[in-house]
Amino acid sequence: MVKIEHLVKSYGQNFALDDVSFTVEKGEVVGLLGPNGAGKSTTMNILTGFLSSNSGKAEINGIDILEHPQEAKKLVGYLPEQPPLYLEMTVEEYLNFVYDLKKCTFNRKKHLREICEVVRITDVYKRVIRNLSKGYRQRVGIAQALIGNPEVIIFDEPTVGVDPKQVIEIRNLIRTLGKEHTVIVSTHILSEVQATCNRIIIINRGKIIANERTEEITRTLEDVRRFKIKVAGPQTEVLELLRGRQGITYVEALPEREGDAYAFLCESAPNTDMRKSIFYALADKGWPIMGLEPIGMSLEDVFIKLIDKKAESAKRISRG
Amino acid sequence: MLAIYKRELRAYFVTPIGYVCLAIFLAASGFLFSLFTLQSQTTDVGTYFTFSLFLLIIVCALLTMRLFAEEKKLRTEQLLMTAPVSITGMVFAKFLAAETVFAAAVLLSSLNVIPLYLYADPYTAQIVGNYVAFFLVGSSFISIGIFMSSLTENQLAAAVATIGTLLFLLIMNFANSYIDLYAFRFLIDWLSIYARYQNFTQGIFDYNALLYYASICFVFQFLTVRIYEKRRWA
Numbered sequence: 001m002v003k004i005e006h007l008v009k010s011y012g013q014n015f016a017l018d019d020v021s022f023t024v025e026k027g028e029v030v031g032l033l034g035p036n037g038a039g040k041s042t043t044m045n046i047l048t049g050f051l052s053s054n055s056g057k058a059e060i061n062g063i064d065i066l067e068h069p070q071e072a073k074k075l076v077g078y079l080p081e082q083p084p085l086y087l088e089m090t091v092e093e094y095l096n097f098v099y100d101l102k103k104c105t106f107n108r109k110k111h112l113r114e115i116c117e118v119v120r121i122t123d124v125y126k127r128v129i130r131n132l133s134k135g136y137r138q139r140v141g142i143a144q145a146l147i148g149n150p151e152v153i154i155f156d157e158p159t160v161g162v163d164p165k166q167v168i169e170i171r172n173l174i175r176t177l178g179k180e181h182t183v184i185v186s187t188h189i190l191s192e193v194q195a196t197c198n199r200i201i202i203i204n205r206g207k208i209i210a211n212e213r214t215e216e217i218t219r220t221l222e223d224v225r226r227f228k229i230k231v232a233g234p235q236t237e238v239l240e241l242l243r244g245r246q247g248i249t250y251v252e253a254l255p256e257r258e259g260d261a262y263a264f265l266c267e268s269a270p271n272t273d274m275r276k277s278i279f280y281a282l283a284d285k286g287w288p289i290m291g292l293e294p295i296g297m298s299l300e301d302v303f304i305k306l307i308d309k310k311a312e313s314a315k316r317i318s319r320g
Numbered sequence: 321m322l323a324i325y326k327r328e329l330r331a332y333f334v335t336p337i338g339y340v341c342l343a344i345f346l347a348a349s350g351f352l353f354s355l356f357t358l359q360s361q362t363t364d365v366g367t368y369f370t371f372s373l374f375l376l377i378i379v380c381a382l383l384t385m386r387l388f389a390e391e392k393k394l395r396t397e398q399l400l401m402t403a404p405v406s407i408t409g410m411v412f413a414k415f416l417a418a419e420t421v422f423a424a425a426v427l428l429s430s431l432n433v434i435p436l437y438l439y440a441d442p443y444t445a446q447i448v449g450n451y452v453a454f455f456l457v458g459s460s461f462i463s464i465g466i467f468m469s470s471l472t473e474n475q476l477a478a479a480v481a482t483i484g485t486l487l488f489l490l491i492m493n494f495a496n497s498y499i500d501l502y503a504f505r506f507l508i509d510w511l512s513i514y515a516r517y518q519n520f521t522q523g524i525f526d527y528n529a530l531l532y533y534a535s536i537c538f539v540f541q542f543l544t545v546r547i548y549e550k551r552r553w554a
Contacts, residue, residue, distance in 0.1 A: 048402040052552045073404040084399035086327070088334050100323030101403045144399070 007056035018206040029178035031193030032186040034203040040186035077150035083141025087130040102148040233287030261290040321409040328417030353432040363442035366521030384465025385479035392473040446523040460536035
């Protein structure tokens with residue numbers, strides 16, 4: 001449905017995209033994950049025809065975006081990073097304008113009403129956009145992308161600056177849309193793509209470093225390496241015991257305290273789950289564990305891990 | 321295209337800019353008209369139109385400064401550029417919107433000539449000729465303003481650049497008396513909007529000048545389209 005081949009985009013000496021290729025099948029929800037400046041927005045801007053690439057090809061449903069821009073653009077609904085809203089218009093006027101702009105031929109009233117209900121902006125339909133809150137503006141931006149019922153929907157960081165309750169609503173919306181549309185979402189929040197996408201494409205400094213199903217990525221990331229443990233026992237002795245365990249590479253006493261329990265930060269060697277052995281060792285001493293939680297990986301950790309993994313498999317291939 | 325045209329036209333009158341332009345133009349042209357025809361006790365409208373050209377500079381700069389600069393600033397151009405509309409269509413729609421407001425202003429200001437017909441017997445062909453030429457000069461000014469607006473995201477910068485350019489184009493032939501070189505003088509006279517307008521004030525319908533104004537109009541819209549094409553590749 002969406003196909004990108006060897007895209008390169010450079011600004012002078014800086015490569016925003018460096019040979020990026022991927023495809024998205026019909027009905028997939030794909031997350032583009034990467035830190036700020038990784039090339040997510042550039043990819044989306046090229047895919048929607050706003051920018052052009054130095055080389056490479058972007059196709060929507062087999063139609064090249066540069067060769068037949070008008071046909072290709074008809075198939076795409078796009079919410080850019082900053083929703084493209086005319087502040088002096090009311091929501092009603094704005095959506096009608098977009099409806100005309102996209103040359104839609106649906107039943108206008110019904111179509112717009114349905115979209116407003118889906119993104120929940122019916123209550124602000126008659127209000128001027130300038131006076132709406134950030135969350136509502138974002139949703140008007142989403143509504144705009146949905147007009148014309150496009151086959152491909154592209155959202156660039158749709159949950160930035162939106163309150164937590166609305167974030168959940170938007171995520172649900174993306175999942176719902178994924179049932180009938182092809183959706184590409186970009187974000188720099190790992191848990192967001194894990195919550196919404198079938199497939200995750202991780203991009204860093206203009207290069208794709210992973211393109212896998214969400215479960216695979218989650219599995220890669222799930223082995224518990226860093227965790228916080230709370231133990232009710234004497235602080236220094238517990239610290240020594242933890243330090244003495246084989247497989248633990250790093251322990252640090254945290255300043256946190258809960259009653260007679262102290263908190264520690266532990267890190268274990270790769271691919272070893274220390275939780276069971278720690279449990280038994282502490283049980284022997286009669287120091288109950290009051291809490292144990294894995295510490296989530298930051299995006300940087302994810303990158304390091306994925307790059308390591310890539311290097312490892314490359315080695316294995318070259319050996320085999 | 322029609323959608324963009326309608327939105328732009330509406331935007332002129334939702335924000336004060338449309339009213340401001342109309343008000344300035346009508347008040348000033350009324351004043352100029354009464355000064356150069358009624359109070360001068362003549363039915364010759366040449367002087368009135370000559371001075372109105374300067375008024376046109378300000379009005380056209382105000383009309384066009386917003387058109388692209390604001391879209392760029394608010395990032396709404398992303399909507400237009402990713403919608404199934406051609407860049408040419410977008411530029412032309414915006415041009416037409418500014419043109420419509422300008423046409424309305426000219427049409428309303430044409431009420432000025434009524435007193436001439438009430439109290440005297442003016443030369444209708446000269447008046448009509450001047451209005452046609454005046455409208456075309458305005459169109460070319462709007463084109464130039466649109467081009468300037470597409471270069472920046474600052475409306476004020478767009479307006480100042482437009483005023484500067486238009487003023488230069490209009491009065492550059494005034495420098496001729498200081499230039500010794502005939503070829504240079506000829507070139508300046510050829511380019512000057514003011515010099516070409518003189519025929520109309522004398523009641524001559526100059527097709528060459530009309531073609532010149534229409535060409536400016538076309539060239540600057542074309543350049544605006546190119547600016548947008550180029551920015552995609554930058």
